[in-house]
Amino acid sequence: MSDFTTRESDVALKFGLSKQTLARVRKRHLTRGEHWEQQPGFPILYTQSGIDLAASVFNINHKVEVQHNGHEPEELTVDWANFPNNRILRAKTSEKRVVHVRVKNNVNFVPGMTIRAKQHAGNNNVYEYIGRYPRFRGRF
Numbered sequence: 001m002s003d004f005t006t007r008e009s010d011v012a013l014k015f016g017l018s019k020q021t022l023a024r025v026r027k028r029h030l031t032r033g034e035h036w037e038q039q040p041g042f043p044i045l046y047t048q049s050g051i052d053l054a055a056s057v058f059n060i061n062h063k064v065e066v067q068h069n070g071h072e073p074e075e076l077t078v079d080w081a082n083f084p085n086n087r088i089l090r091a092k093t094s095e096k097r098v099v100h101v102r103v104k105n106n107v108n109f110v111p112g113m114t115i116r117a118k119q120h121a122g123n124n125n126v127y128e129y130i131g132r133y134p135r136f137r138g139r140f
Helices: 008-015 019-029 048-057
Strands: 074-080 088-092 098-102 114-119 126-130
Touching: 008 019, 008 048, 019 048, 074 098
Parallel strands: 098 126
Antiparallel strands: 074 088, 074 114, 088 098, 114 126
């Protein structure tokens, strides 16, 4: 599993394509287990050979190196969890910067909870939640 290191959203961003276009190529030309893999509840991850094959399908000449977006998971504090959109909550970083965090459902998050999230590759103010979701309101 260690060969699968690059997220599909990062590859699409690097190629300048939409995720839907890259997904169509993945379904037609790439092999699951060799070029890409997805565990239930996690994003699709590509190998370097999968990235190279997708680049050849799009006739992209430059070699795309496997690289992480450089963002390590951070500890955030939930600031406001009662958004009208229940897939987002507002949190503060350690530098007291206000950011939005993408979650499956914000119903069990409460202000003051400490969570782990990773910064999204395309936007500095958007993070993606990492870890288990609270089973009860305010408790993991």
